Amino acid sequence: MLKAVLFDLDGTIYKGETAIAGADDALGKLRKRGIRVFFISNAATESRAGVVKKLARMGVRSSEKEVYNATYATAKCIKENFRGKRVFCFGEKGMKEEFAKHGIKIVDDERAEVVVVGLDRTIDYDKIAVSCNAIRNGAVFIATNEDALFPVEDGYLPGAGAMVAAVERCTRVKPFVIGKPGPYFAELIIRENKLGKKEMLIVGDMLETDVKFAKNTGIKSVLVLTGMTKRKDLKNAAERPDYVLHSIAQLPSLVEKLSRP
Ligand SMILES: [Mg+2]
Secondary structure (H helix, E strand, O other), X not given: OOOEEEEEOEOOOEEOOEEOOOHHHHHHHHHHOOOEEEEEEOOOOOOHHHHHHHHHHOOOOOOHHHEEEHHHHHHHHHHHHOOOOEEEEEOOHHHHHHHHHOOOEEOOOOOOOEEEEOOOOOOOHHHHHHHHHHHHXXXXXXXXXXXXXXXXXXXXXXXXHHHHHHHHHHHOOOOEEOOOOOOHHHHHHHHHHOOOHHHEEEEEOOHHHHHHHXXXXXXXXXXXXXXXXXXXXXXXXXXXXXXXXXXXXXXXXHHHHHHOO
């Protein structure tokens, strides 16, 4: 029995600042069937509340409990494994906001015991230096994600992976990575919502992140063609989705079909 669907955001629910046609309606139909929906995103520049607001601006209804973005998942990881430790944030305001909400102790210098690196559009030498020294002194190195690029309206911009690589290079330490395609998000959702892998479905637009994430976690996947991947890319793909849909608008009919005995 299908109990939950995990959605990627960019390219799946919206594109840039515009919702994919039928997204809100499809989500509503799933909720009405008693299926829980979750939004998973490697983006670490916004708090959970920030994601809800952004979706609302585009006419897509959601609640904070449904959002599992890299900032929230990282905060949970720190609380579960490094409770009370001093944390240096190499990231933007949204990351600090979410961490503060969880009572995480944030410091600005190399006394940090945990260093979190995410996308930071105000990156400077000092942040690399503090991260480097703290990690060389024994701090734990966590990356929100290792995405090389992220999509914007007219192309791509460097992703968190560029910041992570800078810190990795000067410390020669590999980070623990929270985001997709690693399995952490799914493990957290399963734990917090008492779900089983067979009761879930992952929907996304990227073969290398979303479909690979599904494979890494043992959950079935749906590829939508509203984002990065085109049908022709499937031909030589290393990662193959279980289902391919034109867009999220077709998901309720797929779910209906899968629910038939
Ligand atoms: Mg996407």
